[in-house]
Amino acid sequence: xxxxxxxxxxxxxxxxxxxxxxxxxxxxxxxxxxxxxxxxxxxxxxxxxxxxxxxxxxxxxxxxxxxxxxxxxxxxxxxxxxxxxxxxxxxxxxxxxxxxxxxxxxxxxxxxxxxxxxxxxxxxxxxxxxxxxxxxxxxxxxxxxxxxxxxxxxxxxxxxxxxxxxxxxxxxxxxxxxxxxxxx
Numbered sequence: 001x002x003x004x005x006x007x008x009x010x011x012x013x014x015x016x017x018x019x020x021x022x023x024x025x026x027x028x029x030x031x032x033x034x035x036x037x038x039x040x041x042x043x044x045x046x047x048x049x050x051x052x053x054x055x056x057x058x059x060x061x062x063x064x065x066x067x068x069x070x071x072x073x074x075x076x077x078x079x080x081x082x083x084x085x086x087x088x089x090x091x092x093x094x095x096x097x098x099x100x101x102x103x104x105x106x107x108x109x110x111x112x113x114x115x116x117x118x119x120x121x122x123x124x125x126x127x128x129x130x131x132x133x134x135x136x137x138x139x140x141x142x143x144x145x146x147x148x149x150x151x152x153x154x155x156x157x158x159x160x161x162x163x164x165x166x167x168x169x170x171x172x173x174x175x176x177x178x179x180x181x182x183x184x
Contacts, residue, residue, distance in 0.1 A: 019083075019088075020182060022088070022090075023089050029098060033051070033052055033134065034051045035092060036090065036091060037090050038088070038089055039087050039088040039090065040081070040085045047094050047137075047173070048174065048176065049177070050176070053180060079175075083180040093146065100151070100152055101136070104117065111160060114131045114132040114135075116160065116169070120150055121148045121150065122150045127170060130169050138173075
């Protein structure tokens with residue numbers, strides 16, 4: 001972990017009450033990780049941000065702190081948004097529908113590094129998509145919206161290798177972390 005990353009970890013910011021309320025209003029499966037979009041004070045928007053409370057991160061993800069987030073997640077200055085820089089929070093246009101996210105979590109990971117599933121759209125089109133350890137955001141085909149996703153189909157264990165070898169697979173979008181402290 002870089003010195004800048006360690007500094008950011010030690011100086012995790014308090015999120016104000018209004019932002020926390022906005023954050024909790026975003027539809028999510030649990031309060032551990034909230035996937036949304038963040039509009040920063042400079043006017044830029046990050047469409048894929050995972051908000052995680054520092055105490056949860058420290059207690060539940062022992063690898064989260066100064067050592068990084070293990071193999072799949074990297075806690076570093078480049079992927080971290082300071083909570084003080086967040087001007088507004090809104091739903092992400094790339095957030096998986098909750099029903100699809102729930103179905104994926106209930107199914108469980110399809111391989112050691114995460115999830116692979118065929119995304120089914122309401123117009124009958126399909127495409128293969130890969131996620132890391134958590135299925136939060138989705139990369140969409142041109143002209144599609146998350147509301148167009150109606151299902152995901154998982155490959156059987158026998159099909160898995162063939163899909164990786166023969167199919168075009170789209171990766172999940174890159175996301176940023178916003179680790180925050182709650183007001184006391």
